[in-house]
Amino acid sequence: MSIGTTPRVAVIVPNYNGARYLEECLSSLLAQGYRDRRVIVVDNASSDGSAEMVERRFPQVDLVRNPVNTGFAGGCNTGLRRGLEQGAEYLVLVNSDTRAEPDWLEELVAAADTDPCIGLCQSLILLASRPNVINTAGNESHYLAFGYCGRYLEEDRGVPGGVREIPFASGTAVLARRRMLEEVGLMDEDLFLYQEDLDLSWRARLAGWRVVLAPRSRIHHHYHFDRNREKFYYLERNRLLVSIKNYAPRSLVVLAPAFLGAELAMVGYAFASGWGPRKLAGYRDLWRQRRRIAAKRRRVQATRRVPDRSIAANWTDRMEFPGFRESPLARLANPVSHAYWRLARRLL
Numbered sequence: 001m002s003i004g005t006t007p008r009v010a011v012i013v014p015n016y017n018g019a020r021y022l023e024e025c026l027s028s029l030l031a032q033g034y035r036d037r038r039v040i041v042v043d044n045a046s047s048d049g050s051a052e053m054v055e056r057r058f059p060q061v062d063l064v065r066n067p068v069n070t071g072f073a074g075g076c077n078t079g080l081r082r083g084l085e086q087g088a089e090y091l092v093l094v095n096s097d098t099r100a101e102p103d104w105l106e107e108l109v110a111a112a113d114t115d116p117c118i119g120l121c122q123s124l125i126l127l128a129s130r131p132n133v134i135n136t137a138g139n140e141s142h143y144l145a146f147g148y149c150g151r152y153l154e155e156d157r158g159v160p161g162g163v164r165e166i167p168f169a170s171g172t173a174v175l176a177r178r179r180m181l182e183e184v185g186l187m188d189e190d191l192f193l194y195q196e197d198l199d200l201s202w203r204a205r206l207a208g209w210r211v212v213l214a215p216r217s218r219i220h221h222h223y224h225f226d227r228n229r230e231k232f233y234y235l236e237r238n239r240l241l242v243s244i245k246n247y248a249p250r251s252l253v254v255l256a257p258a259f260l261g262a263e264l265a266m267v268g269y270a271f272a273s274g275w276g277p278r279k280l281a282g283y284r285d286l287w288r289q290r291r292r293i294a295a296k297r298r299r300v301q302a303t304r305r306v307p308d309r310s311i312a313a314n315w316t317d318r319m320e321f322p323g324f325r326e327s328p329l330a331r332l333a334n335p336v337s338h339a340y341w342r343l344a345r346r347l348l
Helices: 019-030 050-057 071-085 104-112 178-184 196-206 229-246 249-272 276-288 290-302 308-312 328-347
Strands: 009-015 037-044 062-066 090-094 098-100 118-127 134-136 173-177 210-221
Touching: 009 019, 009 071, 009 104, 019 037, 019 050, 019 098, 037 050, 037 071, 050 062, 062 071, 071 090, 071 178, 071 196, 090 104, 090 178, 104 118, 104 173, 104 210, 118 178, 118 196, 173 178, 173 210, 178 196, 196 210, 196 229, 196 308, 229 249, 229 276, 229 290, 249 276, 249 328, 276 290
Parallel strands: 009 037, 009 090, 037 062, 118 210
Antiparallel strands: 090 173, 098 210, 118 134, 118 173
């Protein structure tokens, strides 16, 4: 494709104390064959010299310094707004701990160009430490909004069928179409960390946009699965927030018993793991934000063009995320969840 006919692209790298990998990431982005692009680094008040390194080593990069850490969602939104102001047609979010293959961006744009109804397009994300092993080929979501990496740790043997639908796109490396963002809005900054990509994908689908994988667009991620109290707090609080915003009223009623059962189980799991107070803090914060959440819910539902029954076709009824699927709780919960979902999805 000639430069005159290529869509303008803003590649946005949110960064918080990511100096360890950021230089490698930016070098790979600036080496892309796709030329009609601008790389934007949004530094979230890092204390490790990240911003200074970018200024010194990459003067061609558009560096934005946030005075405080606004979280992943806030950092992404700062970059998205900058890219929109610069006239980008496609806006690509990339984690600072990634390394892109040379044709990564060209393949990502080519996939998005296949259909103007594609709102979000995720790259095939591989593990940096094991280049032929998948980090995620599109994230999976349980109908109770537990999200996890799809095809995690599978060997990369190629994804058949080319561009294909995925439940939701990982924020690690994802292209967003300008018109989609203008219609459904940017990331929800109240989420701060985690589930913001599930929320954006969900809102895009509700408005009638497609969410797909571009398997020929390949990027390597220094991914480390970990569990800690703060991550647990954000994951648990945010999956409830996202569900409240995005499900239709009828769906919330139908799924209420399942949510109640899951919450009782997760409270028990949290206290058994030493994270109980953080789980309760999530309930407290949702209550404090109830008016803001209600206002956001009204905005989301106003953009709805697709019923929940269609959205639900993308969800799974099994909780199989790492560190949980082997547990006794998962062995008990998954059969019950499967049986409930078989009935519930017919009532949505």
